[in-house]
Amino acid sequence: MELKRPFLLFLGDAADDLTVKTAAGIVDWRKSWCVGQWRLSECKADVHLDDMSPSDAKAQGAETMIVGVANAGGILKESWISSIVEALEAGLDVASGLHVKLEAFPAIGAAAKRTGRSLHNVRIPDRTFLTGMGTKRRGRRLLTVGTDCCVGKKYTALSLEAAMRAKGWDADFRATGQTGIFISGRGVAVDAVLADFISGAAEWISPEAETESHWDVIEGQGSLLHPGFAGVSLGLLHGSQPDVFVVCHEPTRKTMRGVQAPIPTIRDVIDLTIACGRLTNPDIKCVGIAANTQALDEKEARDYLASLTSEYDLAATDPLRFGVDVILERIQYEA
Amino acid sequence: MELKRPFLLFLGDAADDLTVKTAAGIVDWRKSWCVGQWRLSECKADVHLDDMSPSDAKAQGAETMIVGVANAGGILKESWISSIVEALEAGLDVASGLHVKLEAFPAIGAAAKRTGRSLHNVRIPDRTFLTGMGTKRRGRRLLTVGTDCCVGKKYTALSLEAAMRAKGWDADFRATGQTGIFISGRGVAVDAVLADFISGAAEWISPEAETESHWDVIEGQGSLLHPGFAGVSLGLLHGSQPDVFVVCHEPTRKTMRGVQAPIPTIRDVIDLTIACGRLTNPDIKCVGIAANTQALDEKEARDYLASLTSEYDLAATDPLRFGVDVILERIQYEA
Numbered sequence: 001m002e003l004k005r006p007f008l009l010f011l012g013d014a015a016d017d018l019t020v021k022t023a024a025g026i027v028d029w030r031k032s033w034c035v036g037q038w039r040l041s042e043c044k045a046d047v048h049l050d051d052m053s054p055s056d057a058k059a060q061g062a063e064t065m066i067v068g069v070a071n072a073g074g075i076l077k078e079s080w081i082s083s084i085v086e087a088l089e090a091g092l093d094v095a096s097g098l099h100v101k102l103e104a105f106p107a108i109g110a111a112a113k114r115t116g117r118s119l120h121n122v123r124i125p126d127r128t129f130l131t132g133m134g135t136k137r138r139g140r141r142l143l144t145v146g147t148d149c150c151v152g153k154k155y156t157a158l159s160l161e162a163a164m165r166a167k168g169w170d171a172d173f174r175a176t177g178q179t180g181i182f183i184s185g186r187g188v189a190v191d192a193v194l195a196d197f198i199s200g201a202a203e204w205i206s207p208e209a210e211t212e213s214h215w216d217v218i219e220g221q222g223s224l225l226h227p228g229f230a231g232v233s234l235g236l237l238h239g240s241q242p243d244v245f246v247v248c249h250e251p252t253r254k255t256m257r258g259v260q261a262p263i264p265t266i267r268d269v270i271d272l273t274i275a276c277g278r279l280t281n282p283d284i285k286c287v288g289i290a291a292n293t294q295a296l297d298e299k300e301a302r303d304y305l306a307s308l309t310s311e312y313d314l315a316a317t318d319p320l321r322f323g324v325d326v327i328l329e330r331i332q333y334e335a
Numbered sequence: 336m337e338l339k340r341p342f343l344l345f346l347g348d349a350a351d352d353l354t355v356k357t358a359a360g361i362v363d364w365r366k367s368w369c370v371g372q373w374r375l376s377e378c379k380a381d382v383h384l385d386d387m388s389p390s391d392a393k394a395q396g397a398e399t400m401i402v403g404v405a406n407a408g409g410i411l412k413e414s415w416i417s418s419i420v421e422a423l424e425a426g427l428d429v430a431s432g433l434h435v436k437l438e439a440f441p442a443i444g445a446a447a448k449r450t451g452r453s454l455h456n457v458r459i460p461d462r463t464f465l466t467g468m469g470t471k472r473r474g475r476r477l478l479t480v481g482t483d484c485c486v487g488k489k490y491t492a493l494s495l496e497a498a499m500r501a502k503g504w505d506a507d508f509r510a511t512g513q514t515g516i517f518i519s520g521r522g523v524a525v526d527a528v529l530a531d532f533i534s535g536a537a538e539w540i541s542p543e544a545e546t547e548s549h550w551d552v553i554e555g556q557g558s559l560l561h562p563g564f565a566g567v568s569l570g571l572l573h574g575s576q577p578d579v580f581v582v583c584h585e586p587t588r589k590t591m592r593g594v595q596a597p598i599p600t601i602r603d604v605i606d607l608t609i610a611c612g613r614l615t616n617p618d619i620k621c622v623g624i625a626a627n628t629q630a631l632d633e634k635e636a637r638d639y640l641a642s643l644t645s646e647y648d649l650a651a652t653d654p655l656r657f658g659v660d661v662i663l664e665r666i667q668y669e670a
Contacts, residue, residue, distance in 0.1 A: 073466050074531065099529060131408050134562025134594050191531035194434060196409065198530045198566040224569075227469025227615050231533040231570025238562045259469050261614065275607065279596065280562050 003095050003120060003182075004063035008054060009037045010087070012069050012080050014045035018150050018257070022097055023047045023068025025179035029158060035060045037068075040083065054090035064120075066182065067096040072228070072258045074099030074123065074192075085111040095120035097178025099192055123178045123189040125201070132199025132239050134280045139209025141281075142331075143242035144220040144290070147269050149229060149257040152248040152319070153220040154180050156290040159319035160246070161217045163328055171215040174205050176236060180219045190221055191232045198232060202239025218242065224272050225264040226256055234276055241280040244287040244331060245273055251304060252295045266312065287334060288315035288327035338430050338455060338517075339398035343389060344372045345422070347404050347415050349380035353485050353592070357432055358382045358403025360514035364493060370395045372403075375418065389425035399455075401517065402431040407563070407593045409434030409458065409527075420446040430455035432513025434527055458513045458524040460536070467534025467574045469615045474544025476616075477666075478577035479555040479625070482604050484564060484592040487583040487654070488555040489515050491625040494654035495581070496552045498663055506550040509540050511571060515554045525556055526567045533567060537574020553577065559607050560599040561591055569611055576615040579622040579666060580608055586639060587630045601647065622669060623650035623662035 009023040017024065027034055027047045036052040039045070047068070054065060065087040067080070076098050084094055084102065088111040096102050102119040103109040112119050142160065144153040157173055157180075164171035173180070175187025193201045206216040218240045222229030247269050255262055270286045277284040289308050293301035301318060308316035315326040344358040352359065362369055362382045371387040374380070382403070389400060400422040402415070411433050419429055419437065423446040431437050437454040438444040447454050477495060479488040492508055492515075499506035508515070510522025528536045541551040553575045557564030582604050590597055605621045612619040624643050628636035636653060643651035650661040 099531065131593070132563040134596055191529070193530055194527055195530050195533045195567045195570065196434065196526035196564065199563055224611075225614055227573045228467040228534055229531065230573055230611070230614070231566040231568075232530045233566075234559075234569045235530065235566025238565055258466070261469055272610065275610065276559075276565070279560055279565070 004093060005033045006035045006062055007033055008052070008057035008062040008065045008087070008092060009034055009047060009049065009068040010065050010083065011037055011039045011043050011045050011047065012067070012077065012083070013040045013042040014069050017045050019071055020045040020047060020068050021150060022070045022179040022182065023066070025154060026066065026068065026182050028155070029183045035062045038065070054087040054092055058091045062092060064093040064095055067094065067098065070097065070179070076100050076102070076105065081105055081107050084108050088112055088115045088117045091115070091117070093118040093120065095122060097123045097182065097189070099123060122181045123192045125188055125193055129193060129197040129200040129204055131196060132203055132235070134238065134241070136241065137208040138212060139214040139216060140212070141206055141216045141218060141240055141242045143218045143237065143240045143245045144248055145233070145237070145245050145269060145273050146220060146223045146248040147225070147263050147266060148223050148250065148253060149226060151250045152290055152292045156246055156248050156319050156324070157217045157219045158183070159324045160327065163324045164215055164217065167328065169215055170211065170213060171217055174216050174218045176202070176205060176219045176221055190236050191229070195231065198235025199239035202236045206240055220248070223256070223264070223269070224276065225268060227259055227261055237273065237277050238280045242277060242284055243281060244285055244334065245277070246288045246290050246327060247286060248290045248292070250292045266308070285334060286314060287330045288317070290317060290319050290324070293318040293321060339428055340368045341370045341397055342368055343387070343392035343397040343400045343422070343427060344369055344382060344384065344403040345400050345418065346372055346374045346378050346380050346382065347402070347412065347418070348375045348377040349404050352380050354406055355380040355382060355403050356485060357405045357514040357517065358401070360489060361401065361403065361517050363490070364518045370397045373400070389422040389427055393426045397427060399428040399430050402429065402433060405432065405514070411435050411437070411440065416440055416442050419443050423447055423450045423452045426450070426452070428453040428455065430457060432458045432517065432524070434458060457516045458527045460523055460528055464528060464532040464535040464539055466531060467538050467570070469573065469576070471576065472543040473547060474549040474551060475547070476541055476551045476553060476575055476577045478553045478572065478575045478580045479583055480568070480572070480580050480604060480608050481555060481558045481583040482560070482598050482601060483558050483585065483588060484561060486585045487625055487627045491581055491583050491654050491659070492552045492554045493518070494659045495662065498659045499550055499552065502663065504550055505546065505548060506552055509551050509553045511537070511540060511554045511556055525571050526564070530566065533570025534574035537571045541575055555583070558591070558599070558604070559611065560603060562594055562596055572608065572612050573615050577612060577619055578616060579620055579669065580612070581623045581625050581662060582621060583625045583627070585627045601643070605647070620669060621649060622665045623652070625652060625654050625659070628653040628656060
């Protein structure tokens, strides 16, 4: 995948900030690649870039418009079609992380042909996979798991990669979703492979390492306790065969994203992850909790994290607020 | 899907009988639809029909050749291409339950065009699905689960549907794999939907029933403890929201199909199925064990089943040998 930079981020008519987590992820980790955001009039989301139209963005050097919306089901709304056509006509390529191919919409396909611009569908795998075998591979692996979708699994993994590298560890972030692919320029959206090949794709994403000490830091997906997405989470867990995992959690959320189910406890997630994960790595263990404490003030956040450490006897942090060094210390302690 | 009957079953160069379980399933449940089998010279499998070539089969009235092989990964071997072309040229349609589309092979696509015959890919969904919601639906549901792949989940479900109907229960078999679709003429191969939609597809396969007392008897897939396929099994479990489940087991098998992992115990499968299944049905319970006792003589089989009943306090039977009435009795006792 070769996306021309810089980017204009299209937020469409997104109803809230969680819906534009693809755009927000790119801004948080690769802000220098972005010239602005484009919001339709009904849009309630904001990733805090300058608002501009595709032609304004082109004038400022933009090369690609990224559809920065991540709705359930990964669908392209009819109401976005004319906006995507407008971007192509303004001279931008368009890249999407949705399940559907951009060219499946005749108006978009025709506009791309007419303007000579490229369409990129990063969520749609450009290769096939084998079924998972569960064979042990060289190297060490960390997987981020969650009590829900959208609780910080990708940010935690990216933070861990950065901190490991800062300490001189040999570590690679492994993207398993469209936003991670936009950020790291590689990876596979495991929720978009055929169901038979989830764990096989995960094995491909995190192949045998050259050395025993190399770390793959694998972005988790969904939750083993989410009624819509647990199959993806389990296949990813088995294929990743993690030595250690970190549980990501959003303490103020009451029900799971998009459904009526209550948020499971961190204990539930730890227990089920170990019960399932030991199939492909008998030594799997939890090393930390990454909580998104955005809704708490600093004292509340520190108290909450201390209470987690005391309850679970694990490193607990908010990666974006307090870093992840406590998790790395725990990994070294366990080794 | 409208497949013209009768069928010629193509066994290719299958190395053993488990590899042709698609063909064997059609013979066991719909023998009257089949005129013969076609085996290449290296074939070690046999579904005990008359051996014949496509032109012989056509002369005996065959309309469709079914690729009756179910290998890991659902791939079409290069060495079968000329056989499929030969079938088309003999005047047969060709239907496949593999992951790859028949027309993806240029020689096959060209032969179909040249001969005017149809190609059917029953494993490739002809519709899209929503993501799973986990909302409770009216009606009762039974799911067959397994200690491994290929242990009798489909046969047990078909036996249960037949026995329920014989007793006047309102029951429908719900196919979730290609063989079940060939047998029942409907269904979705859940291992071939995009990973994000496994549980959503399972919800579609077993929709809200018209009455509380209606039974959906849902064909299970894989095993929650198989490193290659557990993601499919978990999404199917969540989407099926079964009230009751039956564990299928093959007592003589030592390692899981296609991988090195040991077969889990029936207890492991019951515990993990309940731990995961209660997310979408808090009242989920195990009602029976269906063992494939083919390798045991009658006394050994009866002793083995008695030992299971005593160990697990559950109905235990071999559906094909001793019927499933004991399981229906247990369901009534639990209700």
